[in-house]
Amino acid sequence: MNYTFIALVENKPGVLNRVASLFRRRNFNIESLAVGRTEDPEVSRMTVVVDCPNGDMDAHKIEANLYKLVNVIDVQDVTRQPSVTRDLALIKIKVGPEKRAEVNGLAEIFRAHIVDVAVDSVIVEITGTEDKIEGMIELLRPLGIVEMVRTGQVAMTRGVNDGVRRVPGVAGNHRFEDMSELAEMAP
Amino acid sequence: MKKTGAEILWECVVREGVEVVFGYPGGANMPIYDAMLSYPVHHVLVRHEQGGAHMADGYARASGKVGMAMGTSGPGATNLVTGIATAMMDSVPVVFVTGQVAAHLIGGDAFQEVDVTGITLPITKHNYLVTRADEIAEVVREAFYIARSGRPGPVLIDICKNAQVEQCEFVYPETVKLPGYQPVDHAPKDALERAVKLIEKAQRPVILCGHGVLVSKAEEVLMNFAVKTQTPVASTLLGLGAFPASHELSLGMMGMHGEVHTNMAIQNSDLILAFGMRFDDRVTGTLKTYAPHAKKIHVEIDPSEVHKNVAVDVPLVGDLNTVLTDLVPMVDEYDHEEWKKQIHNWKSEADKRSIMNWPDDGKLYVPHLIEDIWKATGGGAIISTDVGQHQMWTAQYYALDKPNRWLSSGGAGTMGFGLPAAIGAWFADKEQEVWAVAGDGGFQMTAAELTTAVQEGANVKVAIMNNSFLGMVRQWQEFFFEKRYSAVNMLSPDFVKLAEAHGVPARRVTKREEVDEAIAWARSIKGPTVLEFRVEQEDAVYPMVPAGAALDQMIQRPARA
Secondary structure, rough: OOOEEEEEEOOOHHHHHHHHHHHHHHOOOOOEEEEEOOOOOOOOEEEEEEEOOOOHHHHHHHHHHHHHHOOEEEEOOOOOOOEEEEEEEEEEEEOOOOHHHHHHHHHHHHOOEEEEEOOEEEEEEEOHHHHHHHHHHHHHHHEEEEEEOOOOOEEOOOOOOOOOOOOOOOOOOOOOOHHHHHHOOOO | EEEHHHHHHHHHHHHHOOOOOOOOEEEHHHHHHHHHHHHHHHHEEOHHHHHHHHHHHHHHHHHHEEEEEEOOOOOHHHHHHHHHHHHHHHHEEEEEEEEEEHHHHOOOOOOOEEEHHHHHHHHHEEOOOOEOOOHHHHHHHHHHHHHHHHOOOOOEEEEEHHHHHHHEOOOOOOOOOOOOOOOOOOHHHHHHHHHHHHHHOOOEEEEEEEEHHOOOOOOOHHHHHHHHHOOOEEEEOOOOOOOOOOOOOOOEEEOOOOHHHHHHHHHHOOEEEEEEEOOOHHHHOOOOHOOOEEEEEEEOOHHOOOOOOOOOEEEOOHHHHHHHHHHHHOOOOOOHHHHHHHHHHHHHHOOOOOOOOOOOOOOOOHHHHHHHHHHHHHOOOOOEEOOOHHHHHHHOOOOOOOOOEEEEEOOOOOOOOOOHHHHHHHOOOOOEEEEEEEEEHHHHOOOOOOHHHHHHHEEEEEEEEEEEEEEEHHHHHHHOOOOOOOOOEEEOOHHHHHHHHOOOOEEOOOOOHHHHHHHHHHHHHHOOEEEEEEEEOOOOOOOOOOOOOOOOOOOOOOOOO
C-alpha cells in the first residue's frame, strides 16, 4: 500500500540526495517525490509517496530513519488523515484541428486546460488527485499521447489536523507521548 | 581576528578537547598540516589511512571521547572508508577530516578528486562538504556535537583546499543550531509503567546488555536494576565489560558463539529486557523462533532500531542511563531463585564439554592462551581483536569485569582492526596495559602499523594466533561446505622476523610450557612486542548456532573420547 509522508527539511545543498539515498539504502521504493520551498526560506517541504508492503511497520521504519538524517526537521504520515493532495500533469496529444474540439470537451469535464496548441498537437494541463489524472489519461490515450510529465503528489492536511507522528522526535513537534500505538504494531 | 580556514579548524578542534589526531598528509590537506604545527595537538603519522581510522576508533572506544582521523583527498579519503563504516556500525564517535580539491575545481575530475561526501553518505552519521572558510567553525562545532551525542557515530568533514587557506573573521559558535537533531533522554511515563507491569509478571526474565550500556555510561544503574530484580544479564559482543563477568548474575556472551546456558536462557525466558542493543542477526539466530515465550522491553536511543528486527511489546526510546534511572525506583525486588537454578543447571551440563577441562595434549589451543593472557594481566588489560575465530575465543575467555576495555569490530566485522585499534587505545591511557589479539590473516592486513607503534613508542602487546588458515572461513567450510577448503590456506611471512624488521621484539611460541614465560617476557618490555602462537590448525569455535538456525540449536564441542 502507498503511504504519503510530509517531511520538512533544512533548505541546504544535498538534502534531497540524503533523503533519496536513505530510501535506497533501506530498500524502499519511492512512488513519487515532490520538493519545494515553503513559507520559511530555511525550510523545504517534501511530499514522499512510498510503497509500504508491511503497512504501519514500514511507515514507522521510514519515519524513524528519516529522523536519523540531521537535516530532517519533521515527518508526518498523512496517509489516513483528511488532507488535500494534488498532482499536476502536462500531456501532449497528437491531434490535428479536426479533433481539437474533442480534447477541449474532455478537458472541460476534468477542469483541465489546453495550454499550448501547435499544428498537429496540443498540451493539456491537469491538476488534481492521482485518480482524477489517471482517469483523464485513460480517456486521452486513444487520441494518441506523445509525451507526458507529472510533478508527483503534493499534500497538505485539512484544517488544524496534523498527520500521524509515530516517532518521538523533535522537541515541540507534538512528540508521541503515548507509545501505545507503536506497541500495538507488534504482530 | 582574521584567521585562515585551517587555523579555524584547529582552534575549534582544540576547544573540543582533541589531544591526538591520527592521519596522513597529502596535496589537498597541506594547509591543515601546516597550521597544525601551531596548536597543542599530537599527530600520529599512520602507515595507511585505514589504520588511522581504526586508531581513532580504538581511542574513542577506550577513552569515551571523540576520536579524530585525517586524510587527504581522493585515495587518502577512500582509504578511510573501511574505518568509517566500522565506526558507523558500532556507533563510535569519530570525526574524520579530509582535504578536498579547491571548490572551483569540484566536478571537473581534478587530480585526486573523489566525491567523498557522496561515498560516505550512507556510512556516516552526518557529513559536510565545506567550500568556504567562514563555514568551518560552525561545521566543526556541529560535527563533534553530532558525533558524541544521541547514538554516537562517525561524522566526516570534507574541506576544500581554498577554504583551508582563505581568511575570515573567527568567531567561535557557542551553541549549535540543529533544528532537526534533538536526541531524546526520558522515555514517557506511561511506557515506563507498562514496562513495570511486564517486569512484575515475569518469572523468567533476562537482560540483554548491549553496547548502549557503555555508550550511555549506564553500568552502575544496570547493576542496580539487575541486583534489585535479580535478573540474569547476558551480553552482546560489544556489551562485554558493561556488566562484570565475575558477577553471579552474569551469563556471559549470547548469540552465534554465545554460551549454551545463555542462549537457552534467552530462548526459555518470559521477559526480555533489551538494554542498548539492536537484535543483530548474530545474536538472535532465526527470528521465526526467537525467544518465542518472551514479552520484550526495548530500551534504545535510536527509534529506528525499535521493531527493526524484533517486534517488541514496550519500546522505551531514550537515553539508557536516564531511562534506567527512572525505572529502578519503580520496580520491586524479586529473587527468581528457580529460574537462576534452571540456568545454572544448563551451565553445568554444558561445561562438561568445555575445552578448559581438556588435559594438556601439548598442542596450543587459543582458548587456553586467552585464559593465560587473562591470568597474567589480571583480567584488566584493554584488549582489542581482529575478526574471526580468535575474536570469538577472546570474547569467550577474556572475562572482563570493567567497562571500555573491549575493542572489537562487531557490526562491520572488519579484519585488520586489532593492531591499529590497540595503538589508538594506548593513546587514551598510556599507563594502561593494551593487548591486540589477531589472527594470521587479519594481522597482515594492517601489519604495517607496527612501525607506527615503534615511532610512537606505543606499549602494545600483539598476540598472533597463527593457525595457517583463515580460521573462521575454514570452520564454515568444514561445517557447511563438506570440508571443501577453498582459498583458506594461508602462507604467512615469518612473523618474528617481520616484527624485528619493524624494530619490534618478537617471539614464537609452539609449546604449552613456553606460554607463561613468553607472556611475562612480552609484558616486561616497554614498547610494542609481538608473540606468535602456532596454534592447533583445525580447531573450531564452539558452541555455534549455524546461520539461520534457532538460537538454542547449537553445535557443541564434541565430547572427548
